Amino acid sequence: MEQKKILEQILKETNSHEADSISNLGLKFNPFPRSGIADSNSSDEVIESLPPINKETMSEIVGFVKDSLFNKNPREIDPYLSLIIRGDYGTGKTQTLFFIKWLLESLRGENKVNPYVVYIDNPGLKLSELIGSIINEIGQENFKRYLWDVFLAHLNKNQSLLEQLRSISKSNLSTLFTEESKHLTINEYVSYKIFIDDLYKGVDTKKRKEVQDALKVAIVKCFEEIAPNTSVAIYFYDLVADNIGINKTWDLLTTGSIKEIDKREFHILKTIVEIIKGLGYTDFIILADEFEEITAGRLPKTEIDNYLRNLRTLIDKEKNWCAVFAMTGKALTMIEQFSPPLADRIKGRIIDLKPLNIETSKILITNYLNLARDNSIEIYPFDESAISTLLEYTEGSPRLLLKYCYLLIQRTKDEMQENVIINADFVKRYVKPLDN
Numbered sequence: 001m002e003q004k005k006i007l008e009q010i011l012k013e014t015n016s017h018e019a020d021s022i023s024n025l026g027l028k029f030n031p032f033p034r035s036g037i038a039d040s041n042s043s044d045e046v047i048e049s050l051p052p053i054n055k056e057t058m059s060e061i062v063g064f065v066k067d068s069l070f071n072k073n074p075r076e077i078d079p080y081l082s083l084i085i086r087g088d089y090g091t092g093k094t095q096t097l098f099f100i101k102w103l104l105e106s107l108r109g110e111n112k113v114n115p116y117v118v119y120i121d122n123p124g125l126k127l128s129e130l131i132g133s134i135i136n137e138i139g140q141e142n143f144k145r146y147l148w149d150v151f152l153a154h155l156n157k158n159q160s161l162l163e164q165l166r167s168i169s170k171s172n173l174s175t176l177f178t179e180e181s182k183h184l185t186i187n188e189y190v191s192y193k194i195f196i197d198d199l200y201k202g203v204d205t206k207k208r209k210e211v212q213d214a215l216k217v218a219i220v221k222c223f224e225e226i227a228p229n230t231s232v233a234i235y236f237y238d239l240v241a242d243n244i245g246i247n248k249t250w251d252l253l254t255t256g257s258i259k260e261i262d263k264r265e266f267h268i269l270k271t272i273v274e275i276i277k278g279l280g281y282t283d284f285i286i287l288a289d290e291f292e293e294i295t296a297g298r299l300p301k302t303e304i305d306n307y308l309r310n311l312r313t314l315i316d317k318e319k320n321w322c323a324v325f326a327m328t329g330k331a332l333t334m335i336e337q338f339s340p341p342l343a344d345r346i347k348g349r350i351i352d353l354k355p356l357n358i359e360t361s362k363i364l365i366t367n368y369l370n371l372a373r374d375n376s377i378e379i380y381p382f383d384e385s386a387i388s389t390l391l392e393y394t395e396g397s398p399r400l401l402l403k404y405c406y407l408l409i410q411r412t413k414d415e416m417q418e419n420v421i422i423n424a425d426f427v428k429r430y431v432k433p434l435d436n
Contacts, residue, residue, distance in 0.1 A: 024419060025381045025412060031372040036403030038095040040121070047102040049371060050095060053363040057096070060351045065103055068322045069113045069283055079283075080319035082346045085326040087353030090399030093326040094121075096353065097287045100324060104285060116281040120288045125299055127265045127310040134272065134286065135239075146275050147223075147240050148192035154222040161218055168214050169199050169207065196244055208245070215244050227271040232264050236271065265310060266317045273320050284321040292331030295338070305338055312342040355396025361387050364398060365405060381412065385424035393433045404431050 022030065033039060039046075052058045064083045085093045097119060104115045118137045124130045135143050155162045199211050216237060223233035241248045273284045294307055325346055327335075336343040356364065362379055365387070370376060379387070386408075394400035404427075411430045412420045420426075 022409060022412060025409070027369070027372040027409070029372050030406060030409045031368045031370075032402050032406035032409060034403070034406045036090070036399035036401070036406070038092075038098055040098070040119075042098065044102055044106075046371060047098050048106075050367050051099055052092075052096055053360045053367070054354065057351050057353065060349065061096075061100055061103065064324070064349060065100070065107070068285065069104070069107065069115060070111060079322065080315060081322045081348070082315075083324045083349045083351065084332065084347050085324060085351050085353065086329050086332060087326075088328055088397075090397040091353040091355070092398045093353060094289055095398075096351070097289055097324060097326055101287055113283065114281050115283040115285055116276045117285045117287065120286065122290050123288050123294055125294075125307075126303070127307055127314065130288070130311075131265050131268050131272075134269070138272075138276075144240050144243060145192070146279060147236055148243070150226070150275055150278065151219055151222050151240075152192060152195065154225070155218075165199060165211070165214055165218065168210055169201075169203055192243065200245075212244055212246060216241075216246075223271070226274055227267055229264055229267045232267040232271060235264075235268065266314050269314060269321070270318045273318070277320075286321060286323045287326075288323060289326045291325045291327035295331045295334040301338075304334075308335060308339040308342050312339060312345060315342075315345050356391060356394075356398055356401060357396065358384070358387060358391065361391060361401060364401070368402065368405070381409075381420055382422045386422045386427050389424040389427040390431070393427070393431055407431065 052061065060083075064081070068079070068081045085096050087093050101117050101119055104117045108114050118134050120130065120133045120137060122133065124133060138146075155165075199215075200208060203211065219237045219240070220230070220233045223236045224230060227233045227236065238248045276284055295304060299307070323346070332343070332347065335346075365379055365382060366377060369379070382405075390401050390404055394404065407430060408422050408427065411426075412422065
């Protein structure tokens with residue numbers, strides 16, 4: 001019987017609308033992340049509402065953004081600039097990166113800047129995986145479309161090559177192109193898919209293979225013009241090959257599993273940046289999270305050294321991008337030990353994320369509460385005794401504090417009183433100290 005009552009209670013509470021269950025708190029929903037972890041799917045409005053709570057951190061971010069985007073020396077060809085977000089686990093490094101991304105993208109169109117920002121949640125176990133993550137973050141379809149735009153622009157400048165491809169497609173039995181499409185210029189194609197459909201229209205299997213072979217030669221030669229390395233040009237061809245009917249595994253190509261691209265990461269990144277900037281973007285900025293994974297014991301020392309050495313070479317050879325690296329202090333110390341030259345290149349600017357105190361905790365909690373209510377400076381339903389106890393229990397960790405705030409808001413449903421106050425006693429009922 002007792003178990004049945006428990007089941008009925010759970011079903012009753014979960015069937016009720018959450019807004020009704022915490023409406024007495026003045027909240028539309030529980031705004032705190034249940035895991036305490038920043039949500040990569042958060043809307044721009046949410047990220048904008050959750051800025052860094054430390055004024056020094058905000059000042060450093062603004063300085064980096066201004067220096068990376070504005071007032072550049074027109075003769076400078078190497079605009080590389082880097083920033084490190086340093087902090088222990090759970091101090092808000094990921095949320096800080098999300099805010100930087102929002103800030104950079106919000107400046108698009110201002111003073112002729114148009115930054116392209118890529119967020120990478122894991123640097124991978126080798127540099128080619130980092131490059132693959134960049135491509136994946138740009139998006140499979142997006143990047144393929146960008147590559148096809150480069151090739152179609154190439155054909156537009158080489159009309160004889162276009163006609164050569166069309167002539168291969170012609171069949172003795174039928175005209176490949178309809179009267180409406182056979183005189184189309186490259187600029188008149190709505191998309192690369194229509195271009196390919198036109199090439200394949202009416203051809204048999206043998207002729208289709210001839211068209212594919214000719215397209216491969218043409219595409220590789222096109223990419224060789226911007227990627228001074230045949231292996232890299234073939235790598236980019238492989239990324240679009242499935243569009244012309246050649247089966248290639250996208251995951252294999254973007255996980256660093258192709259041996260031919262090892263030690264050619266510089267050429268790949270250089271080409272990616274040139275393609276993106278060729279689309280009208282003025283800056284390319286990489287936000288790399290969880291950089292401590294490189295030094296976290298998953299790799300032998302020789303491979304760590306190889307990764308860091310290659311990254312140093314990448315920065316030295318190709319400086320037309322900027323980067324923000326998020327990592328723990330221990331990871332930066334290990335990078336300094338493994339590769340002092342690399343450490344010097346990436347640690348020009350460092351933001352240290354500090355543990356919460358009473359004032360910053362209030363700001364953080366208020367910002368989250370305001371996601372579910374009209375803007376206010378009040379910390380209700382919490383009081384200062386609750387915040388003091390939470391700080392003691394979490395040792396100032398933002399992640400743990402947010403996680404416990406979610407739990408405490410949920411537990412207000414268990415209280416029968418009309419106006420619940422989350423105070424020290426309330427916290428002690430539902431939260432245990434870290435050392436317990």
